[in-house]
Amino acid sequence: MKKIVFAISQLKTVKWARRIRGFKLVYTPLLAIVLFTVVMGVIMGTLQLQEKSQQEAALFRELSFAKQRIQLRFANNTEVLQSIGRDYVSTGESSKSKDNIVIEAENLLQSNHEIVQFIWINTEGQRQWKVPPNNLKTDWFYKKENAGAMSQALSKTIELSAATNRPAFSQFVSLEVPSEELVSKEIRNVFWQVVPQLYGSEVKGMVAILYTTQGLLEMIPGELKGQYRFTLMTDGEKLLAISSDKNTPRRAFSNQTSLDIGVLSPNLILRIDTYPPATNLTFRMLIGVVLGLSAFVIWSLWSVLKQMQVRQEAEANLRAETNFRSAMENSTPVGIRAHDMKKAITYVNPAFCEMTGWSAEELIGLKPPFAFWPEGQKGELTEKMDKALTLELNQDGKVGIEGAIIHRNGQVIQTRTFIAPLINEKGFQTGWVTSLIDISEPKKIREELAASQERFVTVLEGLDAAVSVVSDQTGELLFTNRFYRERFGNTAKGHFELAGGDIHQHQIDAANQESESEEIQLLDEATGTLKWYEVRRRFVPWVDGHLAQLLIATDITIRIEADDLARQQEERMQFTSRLTTMGEMASSLAHELNQPLAAISNYCMGVVKRLQGQLDPVLQKDILPALQKASDQAHRAGTIIQRIKGFVKRSEPQRKSCDISEIIHDAVGLVEIEAHRHRLSISTELAQNLPQVDLDPVLILQVLVNLLKNSLDSLREVYPLSSRWTAPPVQISADLDTSTFPAMLRIQVTDNGGGIPESVIERIFEPFFSTKNDGMGMGLNICRSVIESHQGRLMAKNRMDAEHTKISGCTFTILLPLESPGSLG
Known part of the structure; x- marks a missing residue:
């Protein structure tokens, strides 16, 4: 019984031993890994704290160095300005001394990039000269939107410096400069420093220089700015300048200090921030060792070393292939995205994210119409995509879609999209893959070429000269402008008329030489008038390689x-x-x-x-x-x-009160002899009780005689000598014209001759104009001058026949005032 109990106890002991051994085999490596991880975590934490302390110390040291660098530069600049001012005051304002001072000022600006303007101010506070006089940066200081703030800040600084006799600084001035300007960042924030020039205890002038806050950061060495980001701020934390736009990590170290650049200076704070540190190989190696040991223990624990090796090899191959494909997708400028069968986006590459400005997380899951499509084209692009996907299902091929996408910043990018089916390893289609090519630049070039062509055609269309091009082989009209089409239509007939006939082969010998101008007269079919043209022609190579005749005709x-x-x-x-x-x-x-x-x-x-x-x-x-x-x-x-x-x-006419009836009878009597000689007659029709008129009877008699003779000459031209017995007499009448106020004396001489052509009736009173071969062109002009000297009017009007179809004579009308101008007062 004791043996059985002992055996059972031994069995239990063995079982417990096996269990303990199994526990040791299983959990001892795990405990070792945990202990190793904890120890390595404590070591790495300690190293991290030590590294942080060292970085903070280095950060403070570099900040102090940058501060001293800036303060020393301001002190040196102040000394140089005082030296320049003393030299200028001591040598006087001669041109030679001024040239030397200007050279010194230019050297100061070239060696100190933070200074963009140097101004000399005389004792009256006036700006005498400045360096540089004009450039891309300084132009913005005096533009309308910035000039007021700049002048006000400078004036206050001058007053402060004059009151204290010490160098003074202005408050910061924020300029309005468009962000697209090249100098926008450099001159965004500026401030003035005014240094008085004392001669004894008297101020002999002032030197004013303009600092840019961005230029102050140029004082800091480049190696420091490569390691840290420096920022200039006011005490109100207003950003004035920054050394880099690259963001710092959330856990970056930072420190700041106040810059005392002068006694009378604004509050200026210099801040320093660390960039992400370089890769810590030691830390990564320790992590790798921990992970490697842990993996080795686990693999050893579960006896899967061989299987793990095979798996690692397969994973390595898969990783290499995946990395290769990722590298290909990430390096290509072509945007790639994948869709499932419901057209939802399942994958995008970095190039596509860069095109749209959206992250991959935001894009995945979107369905058409997409947010990156232009608002006005979403319907059209959705229809194109649906049509392309339908074609892909029916036809196994690629379809290109020309469209556009809009970047998140509003920039529109013209694209061409190609669509292909996405087939899985089992041969089934799981979706589509699309690739986008940016065609904005080629399309822009095509549009610019089209715009250039349009401008060229617009210029030719706007010329006040006929431009035409005709093929030397076929005689076909290749090009015309608006002036040519208006004058000669859309045929080559006008071209050949201007060129003097067809194009001959011997003319092509002068293909590269412009011919001398020729003056050609052609009939304008539209107006029926003859036009003169100055014609120049030459042969030019046309777009198809053949010669063509270019002709330019100026009216x-x-x-x-x-x-x-x-x-x-x-x-x-x-x-x-x-x-x-x-x-x-x-x-x-x-x-x-x-x-x-x-x-x-x-x-x-x-x-x-x-x-x-x-x-x-x-x-x-x-x-x-x-x-x-x-x-x-x-x-x-x-x-x-x-x-x-x-x-x-x-x-002046010698006026006297006259009876117009007597003057008319005298005129008829003088002309009647000539009328009878030519078998013509004159009839008189005078109104009753015509009033006496103040006029020069001799001059009026001359006018009436001249008008009667002209009427007789008109009848002689119409009626030949054999038929003049049928000619109606020339009529001379006198009455009162009551259609005007006051009423005027009206004398009319009417004939039934050929009248006056409408083309010359407006010119018959011009001097030296005559329709007679032997006429001097002075008769009617003198008559009008005589009537106008009496403050009257002389007019001519053709008479029409009963059917109003042709001219049947002419009537000359004289209107004379009843009272002389002297009696109207």
Whole structure:
């Protein structure tokens, strides 16, 4: 019994031993791994704390160094400014000394990038000169939106420096500079320093320099800025400048200090932040050792070393292939995304994320219409995608879709998308894969070429010259502009007319030489008038490689007409010279003829007095009236000569109260002899009780005689001598025109001749214009001048026949005031 109990106890002991051994085999490595991990964690934590302490110490040391660097630079700049000011004050404001000072100032600006402006201010506070005078940065200081703040800050700084006789600084000025400008970041925040120049105890001027806060960071060595990010802020934590836009990690170390750059300076804080540290190989090696030992113990524990090796090899191959594919997808500029059968996005590569500005987490799961499609094109792009996917199901091929995506910042990118089915390892389609190519630049180039072509065509269309191109082989019209089409239509006929015929082979020898201009006259079919063109032509290679004739025709009709008008003016000037000579001769003749005419009149009157009472009454009745008329006509001739002389001298009409009926009868009597000689007649129609009018009877008589003669000449041209007995008489009438206020005396001379052509009726009163071959062109002009000297008007109007189809004569109308201007006051 004891043996059995002992055996059972031994069995239990063995079982417990096996259990303990199994526990040791299983859990001892696990406990060792846990203990090893805890120890390594404590060691790494200690190292981490020690490294953090060292980084904080190094951070404070580098911050102190940067602060001293900036303070030392400000102190050196102040000394240099005082030295420049002393040199300028001591040498005087001569041009030579100023040039030397300007060179020193330019050297200061070149060696100190934080200074962008150097200004010398005289004792009256006026800015005398500045360096540099003008560049890309300084232009923004004086623009309308910045000039006020800059001037106000400088004025306050000058007042503070003048009051304390010490260098002073202004507050920070934030400039309005568009972010797209190259210098936007450099000159965004600036401030002034004014250094007074003391000569004894008297201020002889001031030097003002403009600092940029971004330039202050240039004082810090580049190796420090590569390791740390430096930031300049005001005491209100307003950001003034930053050395890098790269973000720092959340657990980055930072420190800050106040910059005392001068006694009268604004509060300026310099902050330093650490960048992510370089990879800690020791730390990673320790982790690798821990993980390796743990894996080895676990693999040893479960006796799967061989299987794990096979698995590792398979994983390595898979990882290599995956890394290769990832590298290919990540390095390609083509955006790739995958869709499931419901068109939801299941994968995107970094290039696609960069195109859209969306992260992979935000994109995965989206369905069309996508948020990265332009708002106005979502419907169109959805339809294109549905159509492309349908084609992919029906046809095993790739379909390219041209469209656009919009970046998160608003930039539109033109793309071409290719779609292919996504097949799994079992041969079943699980979705689609799409690749996007950015075609913005090629499309932009095509659009620019199209815009350039459009601008070129617009220029040609806007030319006031006909431009045409004709093929030398077929004679086909290849190009025309608007001017050509308006003048010659859409055929090559106008081109050949301007070119003087067809294109001949011998003309192509001068293909690269422009021909001399030729003046060609053609009939404008649209207006029915002749046009003059200055034509230039040459042969040019066309887009298909063949030669074509380019022709440019400029309408020079106006120039030709101007040349003709100039020649006419020259002829008129010569005629005017002759007319002036004629006026001088008329004045001389008037002087010479006055005495003979006066003698004739006196002799006639003397004969009349002697014959009175001595002749037979019958003879007295015939002779004495004739002598009396001869004397009157001699007197009238003398009066006419005096009027001509007065007209040549441009004297005023000699007005007197006259009966217009008598003047009209006298004019008819003078012209009636010539009318009878040509078998024509004159009829008179005078209104009753016409009032007396103040006018010059001789000048008015001359006008009426001239108008009557013109009417008779018009009838002579229409009616030949054999049929003039049927010609209606020339009518002269006088009445009152009550359609005007006040009423005026109206005299009308009407004929039934050929009238005046409409093309010249507006010019008949111009000097030297005449429709007669032997006319001087002065008669009607003198008549209008005489009537206008009486404050009246002379007009001409054609008369139409009963059917109003053709001209049947002309009416000249004279309107004279009933009262002279002197009697109207």
